Amino acid sequence: MAKKKSVKKKSAKKKAVKKKAVKKKADKKAARKYSKKQSGKKGGSRNAAAAVGQIKYRCVNGVCTATPKFASIGRSTVDLIAVNTDVTITFISGSPFVSGTNPIHIANGTTDQEVVRSNANGPFPYRLGCSACHRTSVTNPEMIVP
Numbered sequence: 510m511a512k513k514k515s516v517k518k519k520s521a522k523k524k525a526v527k528k529k530a531v532k533k534k535a536d537k538k539a540a541r542k543y544s545k546k547q548s549g550k551k552g553g554s555r556n557a558a559a560a561v562g563q564i565k566y567r568c569v570n571g572v573c574t575a576t577p578k579f580a581s582i583g584r585s586t587v588d589l590i591a592v593n594t595d596v597t598i599t600f601i602s603g604s605p606f607v608s609g610t611n612p613i614h615i616a617n618g619t620t621d622q623e624v625v626r627s628n629a630n631g632p633f634p635y636r637l638g639c640s641a642c643h644r645t646s647v648t649n650p651e652m653i654v655p
Contacts, residue, residue: 563588564652566596566615568642575637575650582652586624591615594641601636605629605654617641629654 564587565576573594580587582605589598599612606623615621617640634649 562586563590563620565590565592566594566598566637566639567592568594568639571642572644572646573637573639573642574646578646578648578650580650580652581655582625584625584627584629584654586622587652589613589615589621589623591617591619593617594639596640597638599636599638601634601649603633605633605652625654 596615632651
């Protein structure tokens, strides 16, 4: 008799675990469906290039990097943040910012806030230099104004 009860308990437990997994899967599917509706595009919000409000510069494995590397900066202000290194940003074909400063120098641990020009449009590739690391990325990073 005790064996039958333990078998019943085990099967009830298996059913409960399976039911929980099915519910979790349904919740995930509903969340994905909701995000697709919000973005208005097939594939959800992953395909939409959102404008970033900040770009961080740091040394990663001895290479000077920007995060994000290809930043869609929109048409407002952008915070350029130097993390654990002094940074020099030199635009190859002109600056997208109202200040027009080229090159831009950012001291270690500080933020430079720049306003995007109203008539700026397209990609603005730049060279990046960091004081704490001397190698740069093979491809130039870009600030993209849609």
